[in-house]
Amino acid sequence: xxxxxxxxxxxxxxxxxxxxxxxxxxxxxxxxxxxxxxxxxxxxxxxxxxxxxxxxxxxxxxxxxxxxxxxxxxxxxxxxxxxxxxxxxxxxxxxxxxxxxxxxxxxxxxxxxxxxxxxxxxxxxxxxxxxxxxxxxxxxxxxxxxxxxxxxxxxxxxxxxxxxxxxxxxxxxxxxxxxxxxxxxxxxxxxxxxxxxxxxxxxxxxxxxxxxxxxxxxxxxxxxxxxxxxxxxxxxxxxxxxxxxxxxxxxxxxxxxxxxxxxxxxxxxxxxxxxxxxxxxxxxxxxxxxxxxxxxxxxxxxxxxxxxxxxxxxxxxxxxxxxxxxxxxxxxxxxxxxxxxxxxxxxxxxxxxxxxxxxxxxxxxxxx
Amino acid sequence: xxxxxxxxxxxxxxxxxxxxxxxxxxxxxxxxxxxxxxxxxxxxxxxxxxxxxxxxxxxxxxxxxxxxxxxxxxxxxxxxxxxxxxxxxxxxxxxxxxxxxxxxxxxxxxxxxxxxxxxxxxxxxxxxxxxxxxxxxxxxxxxxxxxxxxxxxxxxxxxxxxxxxxxxxxxxxxxxxxxxxxxxxxxxxxxxxxxxxxxxxxxxxxxxxxxxxxxxxxxxxxxxxxxxxxxxxxxxxxxxxxxxxxxxxxxxxxxxxxxxxxxxxxxxxxxxxxxxxxxxxxxxxxxxxxxxxxxxxxxxxxxxxxxxxxxxxxxxxxxxxxxxxxxxxxxxxxxxxxxxxxxxxxxxxxxxxxxxxxxxxxxxxxxxxxxxxxxxxxxxxxxxxxxxxxxxxxxxxxxxxxxxxxxxxxxxxxxxxxxxxxxxxxxxxxxxxxxxxxxxxxxxxxxxxxxxxxxxxxxxxxxxxxxxxxxxxxxxxxxxxxxxxxxxxxxxxxxxxxxxxxxxxxxxxxxxxxxxxxxxxxxxxxxxxxxxxxxxxxxxxxxxxxxxxxxxxx
Ligand code: HEM
Ligand SMILES: [Cu+2]
Numbered sequence: 001x002x003x004x005x006x007x008x009x010x011x012x013x014x015x016x017x018x019x020x021x022x023x024x025x026x027x028x029x030x031x032x033x034x035x036x037x038x039x040x041x042x043x044x045x046x047x048x049x050x051x052x053x054x055x056x057x058x059x060x061x062x063x064x065x066x067x068x069x070x071x072x073x074x075x076x077x078x079x080x081x082x083x084x085x086x087x088x089x090x091x092x093x094x095x096x097x098x099x100x101x102x103x104x105x106x107x108x109x110x111x112x113x114x115x116x117x118x119x120x121x122x123x124x125x126x127x128x129x130x131x132x133x134x135x136x137x138x139x140x141x142x143x144x145x146x147x148x149x150x151x152x153x154x155x156x157x158x159x160x161x162x163x164x165x166x167x168x169x170x171x172x173x174x175x176x177x178x179x180x181x182x183x184x185x186x187x188x189x190x191x192x193x194x195x196x197x198x199x200x201x202x203x204x205x206x207x208x209x210x211x212x213x214x215x216x217x218x219x220x221x222x223x224x225x226x227x228x229x230x231x232x233x234x235x236x237x238x239x240x241x242x243x244x245x246x247x248x249x250x251x252x253x254x255x256x257x258x259x260x261x262x263x264x265x266x267x268x269x270x271x272x273x274x275x276x277x278x279x280x281x282x283x284x285x286x287x288x289x290x291x292x293x294x295x296x297x298x299x300x301x302x303x304x305x306x307x308x309x310x311x312x313x314x315x316x317x318x319x320x321x322x323x324x325x326x327x328x329x330x331x332x333x334x335x336x337x338x339x340x341x342x343x344x345x346x347x348x349x350x351x352x353x354x355x356x357x358x359x360x361x362x363x364x365x366x367x368x
Numbered sequence: 369x370x371x372x373x374x375x376x377x378x379x380x381x382x383x384x385x386x387x388x389x390x391x392x393x394x395x396x397x398x399x400x401x402x403x404x405x406x407x408x409x410x411x412x413x414x415x416x417x418x419x420x421x422x423x424x425x426x427x428x429x430x431x432x433x434x435x436x437x438x439x440x441x442x443x444x445x446x447x448x449x450x451x452x453x454x455x456x457x458x459x460x461x462x463x464x465x466x467x468x469x470x471x472x473x474x475x476x477x478x479x480x481x482x483x484x485x486x487x488x489x490x491x492x493x494x495x496x497x498x499x500x501x502x503x504x505x506x507x508x509x510x511x512x513x514x515x516x517x518x519x520x521x522x523x524x525x526x527x528x529x530x531x532x533x534x535x536x537x538x539x540x541x542x543x544x545x546x547x548x549x550x551x552x553x554x555x556x557x558x559x560x561x562x563x564x565x566x567x568x569x570x571x572x573x574x575x576x577x578x579x580x581x582x583x584x585x586x587x588x589x590x591x592x593x594x595x596x597x598x599x600x601x602x603x604x605x606x607x608x609x610x611x612x613x614x615x616x617x618x619x620x621x622x623x624x625x626x627x628x629x630x631x632x633x634x635x636x637x638x639x640x641x642x643x644x645x646x647x648x649x650x651x652x653x654x655x656x657x658x659x660x661x662x663x664x665x666x667x668x669x670x671x672x673x674x675x676x677x678x679x680x681x682x683x684x685x686x687x688x689x690x691x692x693x694x695x696x697x698x699x700x701x702x703x704x705x706x707x708x709x710x711x712x713x714x715x716x717x718x719x720x721x722x723x724x725x726x727x728x729x730x731x732x733x734x735x736x737x738x739x740x741x742x743x744x745x746x747x748x749x750x751x752x753x754x755x756x757x758x759x760x761x762x763x764x765x766x767x768x769x770x771x772x773x774x775x776x777x778x779x780x781x782x783x784x785x786x787x788x789x790x791x792x793x794x795x796x797x798x799x800x801x802x803x804x805x806x807x808x809x810x811x812x813x814x815x816x817x818x819x820x821x822x823x824x825x826x827x828x829x830x831x832x833x834x835x836x837x838x839x840x841x842x843x844x845x846x847x848x849x850x851x852x853x854x855x856x857x858x859x860x861x862x863x864x865x866x867x868x869x870x871x872x873x874x875x876x877x878x879x880x881x882x883x884x885x886x887x888x889x890x891x892x893x894x895x896x897x898x899x900x901x902x903x904x905x906x907x908x909x910x911x912x913x914x915x916x917x918x919x920x921x922x
Contacts, residue, residue: 016837016838017838019834019835020835020836020837020838020839021823021835021836022819022823022839023822023823024822024823024824033751034751034752034754034755037749037751037752038746038752038755038822041742041745041746041749041752044742045739045742045743045745045746048706048738048742049735049738049739049742052709052710052713052734052735052738053735055710055713055714055716056713056716056731056734056735059713059716059717059719059721060716060721060723060731063652063716063717063718063719063720063721064720064721064722064723065720065721065722068718068719068720068721069720070720071652071653071654071718071719071720071907072654072718073654073655073907073908074654074655074657074717074718075655075658075659076657076658076659076660076661076711077657077658077714080714081658081661081707081710081711084706084707084710085703085706085707088702088703088706089699089700089703092699092700092702092703092745093699095699095745095748095749096695096696096699096748096749096750098749098751099695099748099749099750099751099752099753100692100695100750100751101751102749102750102751102752102754103682103688103691103695103750103751103753103754104688105751106751106754107688107754122528155523155527155528156521156523156524156527156528157521157523157524157618159683159758161758161759161824161826163755163759163823163824164824166754166755167754167755168683168754168755168757168758169683169685169754170683170684170685172618172619172684172685173523173612173618174612174613174617174618175612175685177684177685190824190833192824192826193826194757194758194759194826194827195521195758196448196517196519196521196524196827196828197524198448198515198524198528198529199444199445199448199515200444201444201448201828201829201830202439202444202826202828202829202830202831202832203444203831286615303613304613
């Protein structure tokens, strides 16, 4: 055959026709379960389709006008109709139960999952590892360890999809969604945004790199930015003046945040709220939404003053707060510095402010 | 049980009747101001055909762009505008009005034995609204396009794109009223204007399914209208219902949109199912197997169709328990569709089958709709949906039901009733070829997309990883074949208006009331009010009647 067409073209054709995919790699713990359900569905579909085609063909041959000049009028048959109601119904019910079990498996993370944050924006994915590694349109993960992603969008709907892992979850502005997976095969896999998100939607793609445990550790060590998310959060906590009210003192104007994460908080309107990531995020942006019992609604909103990454940092920080020791430490240093600065020069402390953001924000919040 | 022989009438002696609704009046004005449901049906046929070809051209561009992995033919934002327009035009300006607007308008009054629809002026108004909406969509297209997708997802549509969302949204708002009016007209006509003796269970199944679709149109469309008005208000004055920074909820839009748009998919398919019932019965000369089951399955689809919208939101962080309920209901809604398919197949049993073009399209419908419906079950299954949603699998699923199903049904219906509408036959061999070409082209275009979807190729991508190319090339190749399949009927049906064989009143020897009057009908449809004393699809009655006629003439 290749004597008839140019060898270049031939090679191109061979390459093109042999390098195409018909089934995605099975690279996560979930994938085999999803594929099993898929094969069941394909099987019942083939069965149903073949049955319909057979019925139509056989009847068309047997009862075509030449062979069957007279039609026999038949009213119907309750028995037959019940049969073809109940059998599909039963098959669909199996599908329903199976699909539901799989859904719960896909969306209920194991408790030991490591958490990575993902922020979606037009048109990129930003990943934030707890150790402070930042990635854009890439995500490095270890094999054999459950990983949970806590995701949020800073603009429109996006959707985080890794076909090789058979997982996907909408990434929504204004609320956290989560997805988890456990990679089983080291390798590089596609990451797609699957919810149409505007002009460069099809460029909002990336690479998932699943690595062995050692490789992953090497990668984490090599790509750290020097500051963990919680450390970033601590800086923000001070610079935004959160510490002035949430100081942990008995007389403080805001609730004590140490060990608040995961707790059940009594609300002023009655009832309780579970403190999770979403609760913390909401309380920063929209403090009156869940007013803690015993406190006045005086907290200002930080809507528009803090990025989604900043929120994640603060949330991580609060999650890590087991005591108020460090808050008090920052408070003391910044008060001392303030006093010192005010003593030295009444005006510009801009140089200091950059180095210690806390001092710049402090007076603003206290004056409220 | 009893048997019937129905033989086709001799067409060589047929002549065109002297007075018909077509030659009653002439001139553009007589069409644009007409209140005759048959003429309005033809007006609809003209507008939806026009929009079908614009929407089709857009589809052609989409497929051409996807021939290669890179964005080389269209820039990304042009691509987005093109697929958005394709969706808006095909759904709101072609599929929704297709069967109800054309065949429904033409046939519903005749089939129930009435002289017109209940509200002829509102009927004309509905065509004008549809046309005005269409013109607004074209205006949005020409002035720069819209790139939100036909789903208008917020906050993309409200805050982030700067294209003509308002024009397009209002256009759909306006066409919405057109379908509400059509729906009201059909409902009232079926309730109030049936001829003496035409009981509910003597109604042709075409009426049952259009009736069910009308209920969906009347109850569902207002919710879409609300959703679109809110989008427009959010965009213009920022009321904040969908905006999380103002305490709004972007998921609310999804709920409102799908509360209409899921029933809308049944608005699109139910009338088509009605066509299939008529065609299969006629060409196997047998009453539809289990008439009542088929009739009630339309109603069941309409009822359950309202209770499954959340299956479009399974991965959007809805509560898992509500997801369970919606998945269960989605499984239930698939059952009536399965019943219909099996009842149609059983109708063939012991029939006397011939294979004219409408029958070929109906067979095409049965095959493709079966695949479309079964893949819907994949998507209704929670865990499976996680992997498949928002990929080409969805695209393939809904094209199998909407194009493989509804469009095939529409073409079946147009060919089937063409002799009644125009008084002339279409060319049989050419149209059989067209049906075959359409079927092959369809499979080639859309089947590879299931595989692409399972591979994970996202929908609405202007560019894609190179390993997906082979399947995309197949799909584009199929689209060209499909295009030929749709152009052919355009050409030969137009040709047949002048040169087609004269049809005579009942070329298929069908039992419906519409076949007992001349083709094309007179303005009043019936010279005297018909009295119905036979069941739907009563071929014995027809055989007797034909025999008596021969007697009286001879
Ligand atoms: C047998 C009955 C059917 C079932 C069980 C079914 C199921 C589904 C499900 C679960 C989805 C949502 C998938 C997702 O978003 O992840 C879906 C999407 C869709 N279906 Fe069906 N379906 C059926 C019939 C139909 C029919 C008859 C039509 C149209 C005539 C249709 C048109 C659509 C469309 C247009 C979408 C996608 C909408 C979009 O996201 O743009 N379906 N179907
Ligand atoms: Cu739906």
